[in-house]
Amino acid sequence: MAQTIDVEKIMDEIRADIERRELDDTLVPFDEIPFSNEIMTVLPDSHEYSRKELRRNLLYAADHYKVPLDRVIEAGNTGAMTVKKAVRKFTRFYIKPVVEDQNSVNAALVNALRQERNYIQAQEQAVRELKERLAALEAEIEKLKKAGRPETESAVSSHEGDPRGTEEKSSWYLKKADKSTGTKPRYFK
């Protein structure tokens, strides 16, 4: 039975709304989430940063940081199993504190890695914002160039927030320079 609702029309309207409102569609891809039954190995050192690998390994570490003390002894020869169970019991006093210490170190490493990840994310966000601001400033410079105004004075006025005209700005500027050491002030680092 065919659909009576015009689904395509509704989807077009939703697409238009998404575009108009510039909605955020960033998502972590599901295939970057590790499998809990994976056996992790050390990868070749590529010297390149991979967010995917950071996420994958951090998630795996967080899931598995607590190494279990007790392991199942696989079914097999009865005599061998008895010996293994006895060994497990008699060495427990020694193994337990070692495992606990290791789990503690593992937990600290996971916490530290999470902080690193958070720092990286914060830095990435800051860089994104700076790039956006830079792009906006460059666009404004282009616009003003096309309008025929010298970019230097306009850059100065926008940078200093001085609403006065070009000549006034120059003389104001020179007055400011005179007041200091007499050397030309530096606008840009």
Added chain:
Amino acid sequence: MPEIEVERVKVIQMLPTFMFGDAIGNEALEIDRILKDAGYETTIYAENISDSIPKNIVHDIRQGFEEPDRDDVILYHMSIAWAYFPCIQRAQCRKIALYHNVTPASFFKEYHKDFYDGCMSGLNEVKRLKNEFDYCLADSEFNRQDLISYGYSCPIDVLPLIIPFEDYRKKPDSRVIRKYSSPNPCAKGSNVAFVGRIVPNKKFEDIIAAFTLYQRNYDQDAKLFLVGNYGKDDVYYRRLRDYVQELGVKNVFFTGHISFAEILAYYRIADVFVCMSEHEGFCVPIVESMLFKTPIIAFDAGAVADTLGGGGILLKEKDPLLTAGLIDRVVRDGELREEILKGQRRQLSRFRFERIRDLFLRYLSAFCGREG
């Protein structure tokens, strides 16, 4: 054509596994009830039987299997490979396969070797048995086409799963309703739901992705209820849980195994039902959502389109942001919502218990009346 009297025909249902709450088990129970009401003598045999099933209803095939007469009918629920199938093969009687579909093994390859192997051998067995049956009943047109593609040349009819609507009138869990009802979903706090076991073919990650964007862009107080059983250490479930954590989305609830009253409650509070499954032989929760007047958004895969049948909204592509926008639209747009529900009401009548019951009895009677 000689007519076989109903009273002389014994119908023996056989299935590998009979679990409480399982769709195939429920179907077998309903068929048992229908046959008894219609005057047939009938029994059920299974190998793996959950403890909560009364022993007088389902017999353990390992204890023995009474050889059927020539006029009797074996009704085999075909879904996975079964070591006891040779019992059915040897029986000198008529045989009907009730085909529920086999989940493609590829969905389990990375998750569960046993399920992967089981599905592979299940599908191989379905293909191998193409000449073993006198008649087939398929849950959906999708399943029917599957059998035809595997070389089944016997008559095949479509018989939707038998769903007793009466059961859904039972009292829902009031605690769930009190805790999670959204008083004004159009404003905020809408409830999105999906019902189904936590298995890879149902693509829970796609529901979570769409819901994340819905919560981020449309309704920051929205809640997602994933109503289905899972194993605590199940690899797929843990991956989904990690995914939720990594996305930073809140209000995602995995209910796990819950009572029928609680399931009813979650249907009752849902403002929209979202299905992103990539394989379904029928999809009972779609019919259940229709019963509870919950608008459905579903991805077009497997038998989903057959079961939706023009009701609900069928998605041809998976785009999480578009799906999020659609969820918002369905929740807020009263007219669209009403249009969806109208289509769903029309489709729901197709699955009325009385209609499916009569269809089944007609099919069976026609089959029994044919020469062997």
